[in-house]
Amino acid sequence: MAQLATANEGGAVVKTASSSGRKPFRITTLMSVIGTLPLILTAVGVFVICIIYSFVLSFTNSRIFPAFGPENFVGTDQYSRLWATGRWLVSVNNLWFFGLLSIVANMTAGYLLAVFMDQRIKAEDWFRSIFLYPFAMSLVITGLVWRWILDPNYGIQATVRGLGFTDFTFAPLVNASTAIYGLVVAGIWNGVGVTMAIMLAGLRGVDAEIWKAAKIDGIPTWRTYLFIVLPMMRGAILTAFILQCVGVVRVFDLVVAMTQGGPGIATQMPAVFVIQHITDRSNVGLGMAAATMMLLPVVILLGVQAFAQWRANKAKGY
Amino acid sequence: MTQHSVSIRDLSLNFGNVKVLEHLDLDIAQGEFIVLLGPSGCGKSTLLNCIAGLLDVSDGQIFIGGKNVTWEEPKDRGIGMVFQSYALYPQMTVERNLSFGLRVAGMKKDEIERRVARAAEILQIQPLLNRKPVELSGGQRQRVAIGRALVRDVDVFLFDEPLSNLDAKLRSDLRVEIKRLHQRLKNTMIYVTHDQIEALTLADRIAIMKNGVIQQLSDPHTIYNKPVNLYVAGFIGSPSMNFLQGTLDGTTFTAEDGTVIPVGTYQFTTPVTGATKAVLGVRPEHVVLGDEVARMPYSTEVEIEIVEPMGSDTLAWTKIAGQAVTFRVDSDVHLEVGQKLRIGFDPARGSIFNKETTNRV
Amino acid sequence: MTQHSVSIRDLSLNFGNVKVLEHLDLDIAQGEFIVLLGPSGCGKSTLLNCIAGLLDVSDGQIFIGGKNVTWEEPKDRGIGMVFQSYALYPQMTVERNLSFGLRVAGMKKDEIERRVARAAEILQIQPLLNRKPVELSGGQRQRVAIGRALVRDVDVFLFDEPLSNLDAKLRSDLRVEIKRLHQRLKNTMIYVTHDQIEALTLADRIAIMKNGVIQQLSDPHTIYNKPVNLYVAGFIGSPSMNFLQGTLDGTTFTAEDGTVIPVGTYQFTTPVTGATKAVLGVRPEHVVLGDEVARMPYSTEVEIEIVEPMGSDTLAWTKIAGQAVTFRVDSDVHLEVGQKLRIGFDPARGSIFNKETTNRV
Amino acid sequence: ADVEVIHWWTSGGEQAAVSVFAREFDALGEDKWVDTAIAGGENARSATLQRTLGGDPPGAAQFNISRQFEELAEAGLLLDLTPLATEEGWKDFIRPAAILNVCEFEGKIYCVPVNIHSWQWAWASVPAFEKAGVELPKNLDDFIAAAPKLQEAGIIPFAIGGEAWQIGGAMGVVMLSQLGKEGHEAIYKDRNLDVAGGPEVKHAIEIFKSLKGLTDEGSANRTWNDTTNLVIQDQAALQIMGDWARGEFAVAGEKPGVDYACIAGPAEQPYLDTGGDIFLFPKQDDPAVEAAQLKMASMMVNPQVQALFNNAKGSLPVRDDVDMSLADDCMKVGLEILKDPDHVIQGAGIYLTQDSIGQLDDLWAEAWANPDLSVEEIQQRFVDIIASAE
Amino acid sequence: MTTDTMTVSSGASRIEAGPRGTKPKSLTFSRVGIYAFLVLAALFFLMPLWVMVVTSLKAMPEIQLRHIFQWPQQITFEPWLKAWDTACTGRDCNGLKPGFLNSVKITVVGTIISIIIACLNGYALSFWRYKGANVLFGLLVFGAFVPYQVVIYPLIIGMRELGIFGTFPCIIIIHTIFGMPILTLLFRNFFAALPPELFKAARVDGAGFWQIFFQIMIPMAVPITIVAVILQVTGIWNDFLFGTVFAGRENMPMTVQLNNIVNTTTGVREYNVHMAATILTAAVPLAVYFISGKWFVRGIAAGAVKG
């Protein structure tokens, strides 16, 4: 290109040194590392080490205290025992059931509330505070109060019967097959406000012109919310979903306060299993084996995601 | 009354205490292309939304196709609308974007297909039908958005700054496409923009708005050459009209520094009596230099301050009667900063405004 | 080497495997106003960020004021930068926005005050000093952003589409202000835009970029009148250049439908031998009608298809040799759709490109 | 020096009891009792273990009689009390002897038992049985036979709370009532699987399953004292619960024999286990604290303190020579039984790890909640747990 | 409203018959439905609070009547006084009072420190990404799924080795660690959504890592900080587990006393005192919610919603 040549009159200069040399170490990178030192320590020092530690422990017969003596290593005994334990199997099933049900119910209810809150209602502040406040209550308290309300002799059932409907039956916690629904109700009560807030923020972030377009197309409001707006709120849904997942995997306080895993072992959860075994049951090895199993789905999920991202990046050429 | 495609009667709209539109009247003929032009916040979109039924009017009536639609739902008004942000449904393919409204309305399948096919053909988007909006360029998106109005087979199209999000090149291409579309479909179009080139090139008539009031409603030529007031004069034209402050007395205009400019050739619309504070407006392209100066009623010697070459033409900045003036010359003419030369203009091609009322005299 | 204010040597930049800039060289003289012009995504901002030190280059060197600054921190490069989104610190007043960098550098208080006062005076923003950015209009914000570069008292100003977020009117006003600023300060300015009017009016030299490669680096006049290739020719000019496809053989250009256009007046840069597929470009304003047609080497009778009045001029769409052509006429000339008239042009004012290499011949 | 004591005695009666210790200890001189109460045995024990691991152990910590602290002793984290015990001759006065054996690990004594609680009691509402016109039962078979009449009278025959430990505890009582001391030891101590698979266990499970049919629907998740309240209010006829339930009746102003009855066993031949609370003393760096710990240990078995403490707590003392004149009728029955070593047994927790106990709890909880589990199946799983126990 | 002027003229309005002005807003079915739904939902959400308040105002005999939804026949504030002032939590009978200050201390310091650190993390991860930073972040998010109790042993040992086990700094560090994943995620998303030009401008201005952080980013992060404060205050205030293990005796938070009041397994259960204690304990996070609920939604909109 002729014009370029003219731009290049000083070409004699350093043209030979086509390489600009090594990138020098930047003080700002150091600062960044220093600034994230707590993060590094937490991520590596706490989470990684702790998880490895737990993993190793799961191959020992440690009871109260972690024991790493050569005589303590028992191979995969803890795992075989774990998967032969009825209570663990029930716990795992419960986690899936409870998790799916409560996440679906929570997200549905949260979205529904957000949609209703989005109707330019009066006293929005009040409603929002009412829906949000349960999140401020610890799960221990949530469990306690709901246990009361669902108690057939004190709560809703007794009250309705007191009104004359003597056949009224509503006592989910009493029955092994329904107790888990009681947990779900309490869980939703506790957490749906936050989901609602996230969804509401997501709704308000949707371009107003989409709404207008839908109105002109004559699309009924509910269809717009369901088919147009909802798919546009991926960020909000993802945030709410992650929060929910974290809560579900860790669910412990609520179960202990509400049902103690009962009736029978109908509402046992993995987290309860793990915690009981590393504390009162004095079988740290088994507890850690269970904990490792709990992390497995998360590892797989993250692994798949990382792999997908790596593939995508490779395809894009990063 | 029926000959009007859209009629607006005494329309008012408030947001709480803020009066955005007040007692607005507007009649639009069948097949007319009306552009609403005005600065940001003047109420253009608000007016369009009222017509579309997206905003509840505070007072007044709206007729579309002779029918009073003041309280109708948007979908029943026989209108289609195209938005600045395209407002495509992101998770649907182009085909579903086009057909969604029809399907919701329960239209027959083959009729839907026919309409979508027709719109796609008109807009040349057949190859895109199975893509999602994210896979489209800005221009393609806007075309789909127009298609969504097209399939509705309506009489009135409403456009709210449909081209503002596009880059200059695409904007001018799509502008022509919209113009062609109008020539082909011949339906009424109401088009909001704040880009005057769009307004001038597209409109049959332009409504210049300011603070919710229509200042002038005329064809582009009249708007450009005979602005009814100072506001319209300054708003339309880029580079904008030069204004010289002074006093008008009969057929003489005396600038503030005493320079006298004869305006005898000017066609007054209202007779002026006595000395009046006035503003003389001259468009930059009506200032001449070289041989032609001699033919002008007014000419003077000036010094060039800034030269802006714009490719096809060149813009020069200077001072007449101590007041800043720009003028446009062909790009062949070579001008230099500091150069002195003689320029002139004919007040007959300019505009004179009463300074107080700001109206054209 | 020292006479160059900014020199870029063999610059490459990749994001991962994506090569955004490749072996780019550019020398900018002291006090020069360079505009980087190109479509979205061509790497303009990337280049500017490399110069500013906000991106680490993959290869090559950058000199500013004769000093190799390839690995310097942005603050040590002697540059100031103005962004499209203004990037004002929202929680600081204008005064603190201006002085932030100076305070960070630990400059003396009275020196800071002096500089802020000077910048405020130059940009006429003294009354705004105690406001926060949210309380400013777009134009005012942009002025503050410029002020922030100004107070740094640097040799090189970098602008990344500083006016894109403003409306047309304000844009043209601020454009003039930037031009004045450059005339007054006389420091080197590198200005990124995709608005060709800005480029043409502001630049001493324009660098037209495409896919990270500089296509042409010349003064606006050359760029506009002698584009080096089809890309530049089509990119610059609005309405854009008309292109006629055909074959060039000696001094005759034969359009695809057989129409013969004599191009004997054209000044070839490269001799063409034999029949070559070529493209003849003619700018809309170089097409004439009326009396002048007679003087043109080529003329023909055409039918008007679309008329776009643009205020000061009118744009008409028609066909020459079966290919779409637009031409610009004075707005006084009255044209109608369907009207037949004779138009002509002089190939000497046009451009001819080799169709294969796309380069000017 | 200050001695921090972790315990889970947080209710009114417990608080009075623990205050006895604190007062007496403070009265000894320059040392001071520093109280850290954490409700819930599980929470308190966890805190003790975790703080011990963290190098900040309390000076003394409450535990249950069980094998839970074996590992602490093994790791050398506990203060060796053997010299003190030898000097004061604990072996001579602490009875039943089994209770001190618990504290022994590899020949050394690491803890102080402070009281005895037994599970093997049934609490009956006298008015309820009167209303239904049946006699107070002497054993569980009697009770099950009488249950239909109670039901007819609108009374819940069997009150229980659905928490796992209540169910597990009640099942232990049922089991012991069928097995007797011999059978009990054969299963838990000797791991005799034949006995575990034998007819007594089977019958115990049958009783257990029929008890389920005699409860009310509110039993799920009910706390034990809410359950006791049903008996107090004569809505329910019988509850199987440890001797701590007596406090509830006392607080409600009920009189033994008139308003309620306590049935040891519940069997004609009652056996009592010797659960209860112990204190252990994690090793400290400071010798002054160690001296104070020893003083505290000594104080806890002091006869006067034992009297005051157990009277306040409503539990039985760990030595004979204390004044229990304040004891009520039920307590006296208990004291009487304890005098005969043949009727005193060691709880399963002495023989089994906490882990196995937990497995048993899980089994009983599941068996309780799931009527589909057959008696045979339950028994088979019981045998399996015993077989795999360490 | 008819007029006789039918010619097209600007100015005079020719109103015709038929609808004009605002569409009459009849109280439509859907409007009623919306409010009905919201009010019902609100009742559902308020029901537990109602039970708690009502119960806390009853005397024990009335509670034993078991009408948990009924307004007390005789209101007594005794339980509240008792819960706050005299309820026994072990040997000490000082109610919740003594732990209150500890809770405040832990919550305030813990919230501030954990938020500063999370903010710093989010900032560094958004603007100063060094090699491996994303992997670190992934690990951190992974940590959010680990049940607390699993990592307690290694943490205890670690704290012991640091020599700070059972001290105030220890509990603060623990809360910082466990708050970090979610908070960092929040701040990272927030900063990622900021225009990068702001950061570039500051760099050109010569500001370094810390100057940009303190002078530019922190003041901008107010909305998301409110969200973080709300989450963290709730989390720390309601914590019981870490408090008992890591805080040390002098720093025991209020929840330990609440647990002692509520979870006592023997003796009469004074439900009215329990409920009063529960409400009292929840008062601080509740107040935070009611005061800042509006900003909560806005803050989430600013940071958490953008995927």
Ligand SMILES: Nc1ncnc2c1ncn2[C@@H]1O[C@H](COP(=O)(O)OP(=O)(O)OP(=O)(O)O)[C@@H](O)[C@H]1O
């Ligand atoms: N929902 C609303 N509530 C209150 N005021 C509003 C609302 N919508 C618009 N306005 C105000 O009404 C006026 C007109 O707004 P409108 O959107 O019609 O302007 P516009 O001419 O379309 O401007 P633009 O060119 O920026 O789109 C503005 O001053 C605006 O602030």
Ligand SMILES: Nc1ncnc2c1ncn2[C@@H]1O[C@H](COP(=O)(O)OP(=O)(O)OP(=O)(O)O)[C@@H](O)[C@H]1O
């Ligand atoms: N951080 C990044 N990572 C990967 N690719 C990038 C990144 N930043 C820019 N790019 C790519 O580099 C190319 C050049 O981008 P650049 O921002 O320089 O374009 P531009 O010419 O300034 O465009 P615009 O006019 O839209 O500002 C684009 O294709 C863009 O997608």
Ligand SMILES: [Mg+2]
């Ligand atoms: Mg608008």
Ligand SMILES: [Mg+2]
């Ligand atoms: Mg850019």
